[in-house]
Amino acid sequence: xxLDHPVTMPHRHTHSADPRRPDGSRRALRIGFGGPVGxxxxxxxAALCRTLRGRLSLAVVTNxxxxxxxxxxLRREAVLPxxxxxxxxxxxxxxxxxxxxxxxxxxxxEQLERELRPLDLILIESGGDxxxxxxxxxxxxTQVFVIDVASGDDIPRKGGPGITTADLLVVNKTDLAxxxxxxxDTMAADTRRQRKDLPFAFTSLTTDDGIRPVADWVTERLTAxxxxxxx
Numbered sequence: 733x734x735l736d737h738p739v740t741m742p743h744r745h746t747h748s749a750d751p752r753r754p755d756g757s758r759r760a761l762r763i764g765f766g767g768p769v770g771x772x773x774x775x776x777x778a779a780l781c782r783t784l785r786g787r788l789s790l791a792v793v794t795n796x797x798x799x800x801x802x803x804x805x806l807r808r809e810a811v812l813p814x815x816x817x818x819x820x821x822x823x824x825x826x827x828x829x830x831x832x833x834x835x836x837x838x839x840x841x842e843q844l845e846r847e848l849r850p851l852d853l854i855l856i857e858s859g860g861d862x863x864x865x866x867x868x869x870x871x872x873x874t875q876v877f878v879i880d881v882a883s884g885d886d887i888p889r890k891g892g893p894g895i896t897t898a899d900l901l902v903v904n905k906t907d908l909a910x911x912x913x914x915x916x917d918t919m920a921a922d923t924r925r926q927r928k929d930l931p932f933a934f935t936s937l938t939t940d941d942g943i944r945p946v947a948d949w950v951t952e953r954l955t956a957x958x959x960x961x962x963x
Contacts, residue, residue, distance in 0.1 A: 760851035764867035767878035769860030779943035781811035826859030863892025
């Protein structure tokens, strides 16, 4: 795995992430964004940055297997100052770097915290993966899973850990439903069946405020995080 800056690799982490630094101060809330290739993870991260950057201190870590395309896109779009966006090249299956050996991602997160503190929120975007993708709780505090309408309206009922256990499921690209023959009511019913009481949001990021349900959820999680950490 490679970062876009030199690092010393720490030991493998599998424990739950500590909300406090060694000095007792609160660290940033870390939210993981996972999902299949093309579902709209990078677009969702970009939209969140645009929506929240005026009132929160943000940073982003992206993951790609052999490139830094997602980080380059976010920098081109100027969603945050470039020093607040860093990239990890996983060199292997995307879930390896977010679940099995999180060392490179954790080092990237900790370096951002050292250089930019205080940070309120760090968004960690996985490389495109499948429905089994989940984040280690040693890396993120909460996780979002993004699927899209264009992949078929049967995706929610296929299940998998990403759909059934993510803290928030985002069903993206609802504007494409008429063009791909997707039934949004069916998708909503299947999503409720799979997730029971866990929240989900239907989004279209082509609209001006399409990210609002996700931004509201992120803001609520951050408020709860600060309260729990005793800010």
